[in-house]
Amino acid sequence: MDEQTPPSDFTRLRRHPERAAYDRAAIYAILDAALFCHIGYTRAGRPIVTPTIHWRENNHVYWHGSSASQMLEAIPGTEICLTASIFDGFVLARSGFHHSVNYRSVMCFGRPELVTDRDRKLAALERFIEHFFPGRWQHLRPPTEQELKATRILYMEIDEASAKLRTGDPKDPPEDWNWPVWAGVLPLQLAHGQPIADPHLPPGIFPPEGW
């Protein structure tokens, strides 16, 4: 198998300011393209990895959850690793060793904090909905104070981050090129399915544009 190190830039943003412009752009592009991420933290010394959807604003990543969430209880102020990965395809080579995958992945380190202020929380929820479905927030039934209290929002300044990705063809050595087996890339992408309207939806209301 080919765990060939992909074009990699493990970058501590603070330590390589000369690479920061490029790296931040690459890191932000992957973070923004990924619909969800995995957050790693430690509880009683054990690593725990939880999926969540996230959104980014400048150098901060946001996510949310219930006030009853164990993860959201455990992590404010502690160091976490937030990894967002997009699987772009299988890379099939002539030998097992050179098989690989095309992907884009970003790892972000920082210490999350809770958004405690009521108005900041409300504004963050709006940006959350707007991030995924632009224009939707103004049409929603507005949140109640109780709903706001029951929602936790975390944000994290990205202290350090690295992006890793692999693109393109298999890297078989030329002596393998004529081996009689298919080689190339089998692309994968997250695709939209047909919207499924809620059974209680009144007639004449249509799903968001693009779906």
Added chain:
Amino acid sequence: MDEQTPPSDFTRLRRHPERAAYDRAAIYAILDAALFCHIGYTRAGRPIVTPTIHWRENNHVYWHGSSASQMLEAIPGTEICLTASIFDGFVLARSGFHHSVNYRSVMCFGRPELVTDRDRKLAALERFIEHFFPGRWQHLRPPTEQELKATRILYMEIDEASAKLRTGDPKDPPEDWNWPVWAGVLPLQLAHGQPIADPHLPPGIFPPEGW
């Protein structure tokens, strides 16, 4: 936002043997459906989350990488968390609070070990390729001893695991049903794109069935 706790079964397989049959089936189904996972471990006390592709055999999960991989260097014998998540769609409600996502996710805990025996490693690589592309292994250029040495394979007995998932419609309260905004599920799935043949592929060789 609705971090409504989804139908959840946090299950220590060893501690709830009466639920093991159902839970194992649910956990294995999600592990098998996910093409890749995220592995959380600690290095110098810091949580780190790395994506990788995996495969399962009975109660073991396998993954692989280069002998030079930091992750594969760090984790044998230590406790890790392997989380595999499938994002099935957005759940759009009438209020921001009840928005959610449909997903299937499994968290597995254990202590990975290296496959060190040469023949076991070769057999595992074969199962790896066959897991993703049944029938392909026999057509590949066989691995060299050097390639085998340059590949690390890890396996982990699943000591504990839990599955979490959400399916179905939004859970708006009936008093919101007539709010004039679209509500329902926007499904997402990882879809195949058109195969991209390697530029050096001789003519007359076709991609794996189903692509």
